[in-house]
Amino acid sequence: METPLLHILAPGMRLEGDWYDGALPENIVAGENTRVDSSACFRYYRAKGPVGLRTGANVTLWRTSIAPEESALIEIGDHSWIANASLACRLRISIGKRVFVAGGVTIIDSDFHPLTPATRLLDTVAVSPVGDRSHRPAIDARPVEIEDDVWIGYNATILKGVRIGAGAVIAPGAVVTADVPAGCTVSGNPARMVESRV
Protein backbone atom coordinates (compact mmCIF):
# COMPACT_ATOMS: atom_id res chain seq x y z
CA MET A 1 0.00 0.00 0.00
CA GLU A 2 1.22 3.48 -0.78
CA THR A 3 2.49 5.56 2.17
CA PRO A 4 0.04 8.37 2.91
CA LEU A 5 1.26 11.88 2.14
CA LEU A 6 -0.24 13.42 5.27
CA HIS A 7 -0.84 11.81 8.63
CA ILE A 8 -3.25 12.53 11.46
CA LEU A 9 -1.48 14.60 14.11
CA ALA A 10 -1.63 12.73 17.43
CA PRO A 11 0.62 12.84 20.52
CA GLY A 12 3.55 10.42 20.63
CA MET A 13 2.77 8.77 17.26
CA ARG A 14 5.39 7.32 14.95
CA LEU A 15 4.15 8.01 11.45
CA GLU A 16 3.94 5.23 8.88
CA GLY A 17 6.69 5.47 6.26
CA ASP A 18 8.07 8.69 7.77
CA TRP A 19 11.40 9.61 6.11
CA TYR A 20 12.52 11.29 9.35
CA ASP A 21 13.44 9.00 12.21
CA GLY A 22 11.38 10.48 15.02
CA ALA A 23 8.06 10.41 16.83
CA LEU A 24 5.53 13.21 17.29
CA PRO A 25 5.93 14.86 20.71
CA GLU A 26 3.80 13.64 23.63
CA ASN A 27 2.84 17.13 24.81
CA ILE A 28 0.69 18.23 21.88
CA VAL A 29 -3.08 18.61 21.64
CA ALA A 30 -4.63 18.36 18.18
CA GLY A 31 -8.24 18.69 17.05
CA GLU A 32 -9.93 16.27 14.72
CA ASN A 33 -8.53 15.72 11.23
CA THR A 34 -5.44 17.86 11.74
CA ARG A 35 -2.66 16.58 9.50
CA VAL A 36 1.11 16.71 9.27
CA ASP A 37 3.56 15.38 6.65
CA SER A 38 6.44 14.22 8.86
CA SER A 39 7.87 14.18 12.37
CA ALA A 40 10.66 16.34 10.88
CA CYS A 41 8.32 19.27 11.59
CA PHE A 42 9.22 18.70 15.26
CA ARG A 43 12.98 18.47 14.85
CA TYR A 44 13.50 21.62 16.95
CA TYR A 45 10.50 21.08 19.25
CA ARG A 46 11.86 21.64 22.78
CA ALA A 47 8.67 22.38 24.78
CA LYS A 48 8.70 20.68 28.19
CA GLY A 49 5.39 22.03 29.58
CA PRO A 50 2.09 20.08 29.56
CA VAL A 51 1.27 21.48 26.08
CA GLY A 52 3.78 22.93 23.58
CA LEU A 53 1.48 22.85 20.54
CA ARG A 54 -2.31 23.11 20.56
CA THR A 55 -4.18 23.00 17.26
CA GLY A 56 -7.84 23.12 16.36
CA ALA A 57 -9.51 20.79 13.88
CA ASN A 58 -8.71 20.41 10.17
CA VAL A 59 -5.33 22.15 10.42
CA THR A 60 -2.66 21.38 7.79
CA LEU A 61 1.06 21.42 8.71
CA TRP A 62 3.37 20.85 5.77
CA ARG A 63 7.16 20.64 6.25
CA THR A 64 6.93 23.42 8.80
CA SER A 65 9.34 23.84 11.67
CA ILE A 66 7.36 23.86 14.93
CA ALA A 67 10.02 25.09 17.34
CA PRO A 68 8.75 26.09 20.78
CA GLU A 69 11.44 26.43 23.45
CA GLU A 70 11.08 24.81 26.87
CA SER A 71 8.17 26.78 28.33
CA ALA A 72 6.67 28.05 25.05
CA LEU A 73 3.23 27.43 23.54
CA ILE A 74 2.19 27.55 19.86
CA GLU A 75 -1.57 27.67 19.16
CA ILE A 76 -3.13 27.19 15.72
CA GLY A 77 -6.88 27.54 15.05
CA ASP A 78 -9.29 25.42 12.96
CA HIS A 79 -8.74 25.12 9.19
CA SER A 80 -5.45 27.02 9.19
CA TRP A 81 -2.92 25.98 6.55
CA ILE A 82 0.82 26.30 7.17
CA ALA A 83 3.36 25.17 4.57
CA ASN A 84 7.16 25.39 4.61
CA ALA A 85 7.18 27.96 7.41
CA SER A 86 9.24 28.36 10.57
CA LEU A 87 7.55 29.02 13.91
CA ALA A 88 10.26 29.69 16.49
CA CYS A 89 8.84 30.52 19.88
CA ARG A 90 10.19 31.35 23.33
CA LEU A 91 6.88 32.42 24.88
CA ARG A 92 3.70 32.20 22.79
CA ILE A 93 2.63 32.34 19.15
CA SER A 94 -1.15 32.26 18.59
CA ILE A 95 -2.56 31.75 15.13
CA GLY A 96 -6.31 32.07 14.63
CA LYS A 97 -8.79 30.18 12.47
CA ARG A 98 -8.56 29.96 8.67
CA VAL A 99 -5.13 31.59 8.62
CA PHE A 100 -3.14 30.90 5.46
CA VAL A 101 0.64 30.87 5.80
CA ALA A 102 2.53 30.55 2.52
CA GLY A 103 5.99 29.06 1.95
CA GLY A 104 9.15 30.49 3.47
CA VAL A 105 7.40 32.43 6.22
CA THR A 106 9.17 33.02 9.53
CA ILE A 107 7.17 33.81 12.68
CA ILE A 108 9.25 34.55 15.79
CA ASP A 109 8.35 35.96 19.21
CA SER A 110 11.98 36.74 20.12
CA ASP A 111 15.20 37.85 18.43
CA PHE A 112 16.93 34.87 20.08
CA HIS A 113 20.01 36.89 21.08
CA PRO A 114 20.37 39.92 23.37
CA LEU A 115 20.79 43.35 21.76
CA THR A 116 23.14 44.94 24.33
CA PRO A 117 26.73 44.42 23.13
CA ALA A 118 28.22 43.00 26.37
CA THR A 119 25.32 40.57 26.90
CA ARG A 120 25.39 39.58 23.25
CA LEU A 121 29.12 38.84 23.51
CA LEU A 122 28.40 36.59 26.50
CA ASP A 123 25.76 34.79 24.42
CA THR A 124 28.25 34.09 21.59
CA VAL A 125 30.37 32.17 24.09
CA ALA A 126 27.32 30.41 25.61
CA VAL A 127 26.21 29.06 22.20
CA SER A 128 29.75 28.13 21.06
CA PRO A 129 30.92 24.48 21.00
CA VAL A 130 32.56 24.96 24.41
CA GLY A 131 29.81 27.09 25.98
CA ASP A 132 26.65 25.99 27.77
CA ARG A 133 23.24 26.75 26.29
CA SER A 134 21.55 26.30 29.65
CA HIS A 135 23.46 29.35 30.91
CA ARG A 136 22.51 31.81 28.19
CA PRO A 137 21.71 35.39 29.28
CA ALA A 138 18.07 36.52 29.56
CA ILE A 139 16.57 37.18 26.14
CA ASP A 140 13.53 39.35 25.50
CA ALA A 141 10.37 37.72 24.11
CA ARG A 142 6.94 39.16 23.38
CA PRO A 143 3.97 37.05 22.21
CA VAL A 144 2.76 37.13 18.62
CA GLU A 145 -0.97 37.07 17.92
CA ILE A 146 -2.40 36.43 14.48
CA GLU A 147 -6.18 36.71 14.34
CA ASP A 148 -8.68 34.80 12.19
CA ASP A 149 -8.68 34.87 8.37
CA VAL A 150 -5.22 36.44 7.98
CA TRP A 151 -3.24 35.72 4.79
CA ILE A 152 0.54 35.70 5.03
CA GLY A 153 2.44 35.76 1.72
CA TYR A 154 5.60 33.90 0.67
CA ASN A 155 8.82 34.64 2.60
CA ALA A 156 7.13 37.17 4.88
CA THR A 157 8.49 37.62 8.40
CA ILE A 158 6.48 38.35 11.54
CA LEU A 159 8.59 39.67 14.42
CA LYS A 160 8.07 39.64 18.20
CA GLY A 161 5.20 41.43 19.93
CA VAL A 162 3.16 41.84 16.75
CA ARG A 163 -0.65 41.50 16.62
CA ILE A 164 -2.17 41.04 13.19
CA GLY A 165 -5.87 41.92 13.07
CA ALA A 166 -8.55 39.70 11.55
CA GLY A 167 -8.58 39.44 7.78
CA ALA A 168 -5.31 41.35 7.27
CA VAL A 169 -3.04 40.48 4.33
CA ILE A 170 0.76 40.39 4.62
CA ALA A 171 2.41 40.80 1.21
CA PRO A 172 5.17 38.40 0.15
CA GLY A 173 8.59 39.29 1.59
CA ALA A 174 7.20 41.80 4.09
CA VAL A 175 8.91 42.20 7.47
CA VAL A 176 6.17 42.97 9.99
CA THR A 177 7.59 44.85 12.98
CA ALA A 178 4.42 46.56 14.29
CA ASP A 179 0.74 45.73 14.76
CA VAL A 180 -1.40 45.44 11.62
CA PRO A 181 -5.01 46.61 11.96
CA ALA A 182 -7.81 44.25 10.91
CA GLY A 183 -8.51 44.10 7.19
CA CYS A 184 -5.39 46.00 6.11
CA THR A 185 -2.67 44.99 3.66
CA VAL A 186 0.98 45.65 4.50
CA SER A 187 4.10 45.28 2.37
CA GLY A 188 7.87 45.94 2.46
CA ASN A 189 10.75 45.85 4.95
CA PRO A 190 9.73 47.25 7.40
CA ALA A 191 6.10 46.59 6.43
CA ARG A 192 4.00 49.66 5.64
CA MET A 193 0.28 49.86 5.00
CA VAL A 194 -0.57 49.73 1.31
CA GLU A 195 -4.32 49.31 1.61
CA SER A 196 -6.75 49.99 4.40
CA ARG A 197 -10.24 48.53 4.65
CA VAL A 198 -11.18 49.99 8.03
Place this chain on the structure above:
Amino acid sequence: MIWRNDHLKHDWFHRPLPENIELGQNVYIESSYVFAAFFSELHPGLVMGEGSGAYGLSSLGTGAGGRIQVGAYTCLNSTSLIADAIITIGAHCLFAWGAVVTDQRIPVSADAVARRRALLETASDPVRRLRPATEPKPVHIGDNVWVGFDSVITGGVNVGHGAVIGCKTMITEDVPPYAIVVGNPCRLLRYLQADDGEEARSAALREFGLAPGLPVIS
Protein backbone atom coordinates in the same frame (compact mmCIF):
# COMPACT_ATOMS: atom_id res chain seq x y z
CA MET B 1 38.48 21.93 27.71
CA ILE B 2 39.01 20.52 24.21
CA TRP B 3 36.06 19.70 22.05
CA ARG B 4 36.39 17.66 18.86
CA ASN B 5 34.41 17.46 15.66
CA ASP B 6 33.95 13.71 16.05
CA HIS B 7 30.75 13.66 14.02
CA LEU B 8 32.83 14.45 10.89
CA LYS B 9 33.77 10.74 10.90
CA HIS B 10 30.14 10.10 9.89
CA ASP B 11 29.98 12.99 7.42
CA TRP B 12 27.52 12.39 4.57
CA PHE B 13 29.65 14.45 2.16
CA HIS B 14 32.38 12.41 0.53
CA ARG B 15 35.27 14.88 0.40
CA PRO B 16 37.88 15.46 3.11
CA LEU B 17 38.40 18.89 4.63
CA PRO B 18 40.77 21.02 2.49
CA GLU B 19 44.47 21.01 3.45
CA ASN B 20 44.93 24.76 3.32
CA ILE B 21 42.74 25.70 6.27
CA GLU B 22 43.75 26.65 9.81
CA LEU B 23 41.22 25.81 12.50
CA GLY B 24 41.73 26.94 16.09
CA GLN B 25 40.79 24.74 19.03
CA ASN B 26 37.15 23.72 19.51
CA VAL B 27 35.97 24.79 16.06
CA TYR B 28 32.70 23.26 14.85
CA ILE B 29 32.32 22.30 11.18
CA GLU B 30 28.90 20.79 10.38
CA SER B 31 30.09 18.90 7.32
CA SER B 32 32.86 19.01 4.72
CA TYR B 33 30.03 20.14 2.43
CA VAL B 34 30.72 23.60 3.89
CA PHE B 35 33.81 23.50 1.61
CA ALA B 36 32.08 22.25 -1.57
CA ALA B 37 32.86 25.59 -3.29
CA PHE B 38 36.17 26.25 -1.53
CA PHE B 39 38.76 26.63 -4.31
CA SER B 40 41.32 28.82 -2.56
CA GLU B 41 44.94 28.16 -3.55
CA LEU B 42 46.27 30.38 -0.78
CA HIS B 43 47.97 29.01 2.35
CA PRO B 44 45.90 29.39 4.39
CA GLY B 45 42.72 30.03 2.42
CA LEU B 46 40.65 29.94 5.61
CA VAL B 47 41.41 30.73 9.23
CA MET B 48 38.80 30.05 11.93
CA GLY B 49 39.48 31.15 15.49
CA GLU B 50 38.97 29.25 18.74
CA GLY B 51 35.38 28.21 19.50
CA SER B 52 33.94 29.47 16.20
CA GLY B 53 31.59 27.35 14.10
CA ALA B 54 30.05 26.79 10.67
CA TYR B 55 26.64 25.24 11.39
CA GLY B 56 23.81 23.92 9.22
CA LEU B 57 24.12 24.55 5.52
CA SER B 58 26.84 27.17 5.82
CA SER B 59 29.05 27.61 2.77
CA LEU B 60 32.63 28.89 2.71
CA GLY B 61 33.20 29.59 -0.99
CA THR B 62 36.39 31.02 -2.43
CA GLY B 63 37.98 31.51 -5.80
CA ALA B 64 41.68 30.63 -6.35
CA GLY B 65 42.84 33.90 -4.78
CA GLY B 66 40.14 34.10 -2.11
CA ARG B 67 40.70 34.02 1.64
CA ILE B 68 38.27 33.97 4.58
CA GLN B 69 39.13 34.79 8.19
CA VAL B 70 36.65 34.14 10.99
CA GLY B 71 37.38 35.26 14.54
CA ALA B 72 37.04 33.37 17.81
CA TYR B 73 33.52 32.42 19.05
CA THR B 74 31.88 33.62 15.85
CA CYS B 75 28.81 31.59 14.87
CA LEU B 76 27.89 31.05 11.20
CA ASN B 77 24.43 29.48 11.21
CA SER B 78 23.58 28.45 7.63
CA THR B 79 25.48 31.47 6.33
CA SER B 80 27.33 31.85 3.01
CA LEU B 81 30.68 33.61 2.75
CA ILE B 82 31.94 34.03 -0.83
CA ALA B 83 35.43 35.48 -1.27
CA ASP B 84 37.44 36.17 -4.42
CA ALA B 85 39.68 38.59 -2.50
CA ILE B 86 39.30 38.59 1.27
CA ILE B 87 36.51 38.53 3.84
CA THR B 88 37.60 39.22 7.42
CA ILE B 89 35.14 38.63 10.25
CA GLY B 90 35.98 39.50 13.83
CA ALA B 91 35.40 37.58 17.06
CA HIS B 92 32.03 37.01 18.80
CA CYS B 93 29.90 37.65 15.71
CA LEU B 94 26.47 36.05 15.12
CA PHE B 95 25.36 35.30 11.55
CA ALA B 96 21.82 33.98 11.10
CA TRP B 97 20.47 31.62 8.48
CA GLY B 98 20.50 32.73 4.86
CA ALA B 99 22.88 35.63 5.50
CA VAL B 100 25.38 36.18 2.68
CA VAL B 101 28.71 38.00 2.72
CA THR B 102 30.34 38.46 -0.67
CA ASP B 103 33.29 40.59 -1.74
CA GLN B 104 31.62 41.18 -5.11
CA ARG B 105 29.58 44.31 -5.68
CA ILE B 106 25.90 43.43 -6.16
CA PRO B 107 24.05 44.16 -8.36
CA VAL B 108 27.04 43.13 -10.42
CA SER B 109 28.53 45.48 -12.95
CA ALA B 110 26.30 46.96 -15.58
CA ASP B 111 29.05 45.82 -17.94
CA ALA B 112 27.17 43.05 -19.73
CA VAL B 113 30.33 42.00 -21.61
CA ALA B 114 32.22 41.30 -18.37
CA ARG B 115 29.25 39.37 -16.96
CA ARG B 116 28.97 37.26 -20.13
CA ARG B 117 32.71 36.56 -20.19
CA ALA B 118 32.60 35.44 -16.54
CA LEU B 119 29.80 32.95 -17.29
CA LEU B 120 31.48 31.59 -20.42
CA GLU B 121 34.80 31.09 -18.59
CA THR B 122 32.96 29.40 -15.74
CA ALA B 123 31.20 27.02 -18.13
CA SER B 124 34.52 25.93 -19.69
CA ASP B 125 35.76 24.77 -16.26
CA PRO B 126 34.66 21.19 -15.42
CA VAL B 127 34.19 22.03 -11.73
CA ARG B 128 32.48 25.34 -12.56
CA ARG B 129 34.44 27.66 -10.29
CA LEU B 130 32.41 30.83 -10.63
CA ARG B 131 34.51 33.59 -12.19
CA PRO B 132 34.04 37.02 -10.65
CA ALA B 133 32.13 39.43 -12.87
CA THR B 134 33.49 42.46 -11.02
CA GLU B 135 36.76 43.36 -9.31
CA PRO B 136 36.42 41.94 -5.78
CA LYS B 137 36.65 44.44 -2.90
CA PRO B 138 37.68 43.25 0.58
CA VAL B 139 34.97 43.07 3.23
CA HIS B 140 35.81 43.69 6.86
CA ILE B 141 33.41 42.92 9.70
CA GLY B 142 34.48 43.92 13.22
CA ASP B 143 34.05 42.06 16.51
CA ASN B 144 30.67 41.34 18.16
CA VAL B 145 28.59 42.08 15.07
CA TRP B 146 25.11 40.48 14.72
CA VAL B 147 23.72 39.89 11.24
CA GLY B 148 20.04 38.94 10.94
CA PHE B 149 18.66 36.21 8.71
CA ASP B 150 18.64 36.57 4.91
CA SER B 151 20.71 39.78 5.00
CA VAL B 152 23.35 40.45 2.34
CA ILE B 153 26.67 42.27 2.81
CA THR B 154 28.48 43.19 -0.40
CA GLY B 155 32.02 43.98 -1.56
CA GLY B 156 34.03 46.84 -0.11
CA VAL B 157 31.88 47.17 3.00
CA ASN B 158 33.23 47.71 6.52
CA VAL B 159 30.91 46.83 9.38
CA GLY B 160 32.00 48.40 12.66
CA HIS B 161 32.47 46.71 16.03
CA GLY B 162 29.25 45.90 17.91
CA ALA B 163 26.90 46.76 15.02
CA VAL B 164 23.56 44.99 14.48
CA ILE B 165 22.09 44.36 11.03
CA GLY B 166 18.39 43.46 10.92
CA CYS B 167 16.87 40.64 8.90
CA LYS B 168 16.51 40.75 5.09
CA THR B 169 18.65 43.90 4.87
CA MET B 170 20.99 44.67 1.97
CA ILE B 171 24.26 46.33 3.06
CA THR B 172 26.20 48.11 0.30
CA GLU B 173 27.78 50.87 2.42
CA ASP B 174 29.82 50.96 5.62
CA VAL B 175 27.99 50.43 8.92
CA PRO B 176 29.41 52.49 11.83
CA PRO B 177 30.37 50.82 15.13
CA TYR B 178 27.42 50.03 17.43
CA ALA B 179 24.87 51.11 14.81
CA ILE B 180 21.58 49.22 14.39
CA VAL B 181 20.62 49.19 10.72
CA VAL B 182 17.35 47.65 9.50
CA GLY B 183 14.96 47.48 6.58
CA ASN B 184 15.28 47.38 2.83
CA PRO B 185 16.42 49.88 1.69
CA CYS B 186 18.47 49.91 4.84
CA ARG B 187 18.26 52.77 7.35
CA LEU B 188 20.05 53.64 10.56
CA LEU B 189 17.76 53.04 13.56
CA ARG B 190 20.01 54.13 16.48
CA TYR B 191 23.32 53.47 18.24
CA LEU B 192 23.96 51.02 21.08
CA GLN B 193 25.95 51.80 24.21
CA ALA B 194 29.53 50.51 23.89
CA ASP B 195 29.70 48.27 26.97
CA ASP B 196 31.61 45.29 25.55
CA GLY B 197 35.22 46.20 26.26
CA GLU B 198 38.06 43.81 27.10
CA GLU B 199 36.79 43.44 30.67
CA ALA B 200 33.34 42.28 29.49
CA ARG B 201 35.00 39.83 27.11
CA SER B 202 37.25 38.35 29.80
CA ALA B 203 34.27 38.04 32.14
CA ALA B 204 32.23 36.25 29.44
CA LEU B 205 35.01 33.72 28.83
CA ARG B 206 35.59 33.17 32.57
CA GLU B 207 31.85 32.49 32.99
CA PHE B 208 32.27 29.37 30.85
CA GLY B 209 35.63 28.35 32.32
CA LEU B 210 37.60 29.54 29.27
CA ALA B 211 40.93 31.30 29.35
CA PRO B 212 40.76 34.98 28.39
CA GLY B 213 43.37 36.56 26.17
CA LEU B 214 43.12 34.12 23.27
CA PRO B 215 44.34 35.45 19.96
CA VAL B 216 41.50 37.23 18.23
CA ILE B 217 41.40 37.84 14.51
CA SER B 218 39.90 41.17 13.58
